[in-house]
Amino acid sequence: MRTLEHLQDTAVRWLKERGYRYLSIPPDSDRRNGKFVSRLYGLFCHKTAATCAGLGWIGKNGLVINETYGSKLSWTTVLTDAPFEPDSPITESRCGECDLCVRYCPSGAIKGQNWTVESPFNEIVCYEHCRSLKRDLKGFQEKPNCGLCVNICPYSRGNKTKRTLKSTHHDVLV
Ligand code: B12
Numbered sequence: 818m819r820t821l822e823h824l825q826d827t828a829v830r831w832l833k834e835r836g837y838r839y840l841s842i843p844p845d846s847d848r849r850n851g852k853f854v855s856r857l858y859g860l861f862c863h864k865t866a867a868t869c870a871g872l873g874w875i876g877k878n879g880l881v882i883n884e885t886y887g888s889k890l891s892w893t894t895v896l897t898d899a900p901f902e903p904d905s906p907i908t909e910s911r912c913g914e915c916d917l918c919v920r921y922c923p924s925g926a927i928k929g930q931n932w933t934v935e936s937p938f939n940e941i942v943c944y945e946h947c948r949s950l951k952r953d954l955k956g957f958q959e960k961p962n963c964g965l966c967v968n969i970c971p972y973s974r975g976n977k978t979k980r981t982l983k984s985t986h987h988d989v990l991v
């Protein structure tokens with residue numbers, strides 16, 4: 818998170834020096850309770866910023882999937898009036914037939930729906946289940962938000978040949 822904040826500060830400095838307006842939403846705004854920024858994520862969350870900026874789609878795991886890095890990315894947002902050339906927004910899921918995260922989520926939180934910008938707030942992950950995970954899994958002892966849905970995704974593992982295939986148990990082991 819420190820690196821991300823540092824990058825965000827660099828971007829803000831760059832904009833400031835050139836006289837552009839900016840609004841910087843920190844990566845961990847949820848934890849800054851009581852501050853103005855802690856209320857911003859509900860209005861404009863990082864995942865929305867990422868799909869609108871063409872950086873990825875919302876996967877069945879509910880996270881932004883970037884074509885190159887999968888969901889192994891943490892996000893931060895800087896809104897600005899600087900006249901950048903915009904990328905095309907990504908408006909639908911490219912998960913296809915894959916359902917690895919659905920089948921291996923230990924809390925059963927992931928419902929298996931494909932996201933689309935036409936109905937962006939359909940419940941694709943039951944966050945109550947995700948939050949309440951208490952199972953004793955190797956490496957994820959007693960922790961909610963285990964992050965398995967990040968690591969299991971073929972995009973996160975750079976395993977692009979698997980992404981169009983119907984997943985099997987074997988996929989997880991390779
Ligand atoms: C609260 C929160 C949680 C809560 C609940 C999540 C929730 N959404 O309610 C809990 C504790 C469960 C949680 C869990 C996790 N989280 Co969390 N969480 C957040 C936080 C602080 C706010 C998210 C939020 O409430 N957004 C508002 C709601 C309304 O939006 P949403 O449902 O999240 O996203 C929808 C919109 O973006 C919409 N959308 C997308 N594009 C567009 C475009 C348009 C035009 C429109 C209208 C809408 C739209 O579609 C999305 C899906 O419905 C963000 C940080 C932030 N400030 O954004 C991190 C964040 C989402 N979490 C993150 C991560 C990594 C995790 C975990 C893996 C935990 C961990 N180990 O770090 C798990 C994964 C669970 C899962 N499968 O999603 C990362 C995601 C990175 C990524 N690649 O996407 C974020 C962005 C933190 C960061 N700075 O990087 N998280």
Ligand code: SF4
Nearest residue numbers: 922947962963964966
């Ligand atoms: S963080 Fe863990 S419990 Fe939550 S949705 Fe992802 S795999 Fe499931």
Ligand code: SF4
Nearest residue numbers: 876877912915918970
């Ligand atoms: S594991 Fe498969 S279904 Fe889940 S987010 Fe990644 S590509 Fe999509």
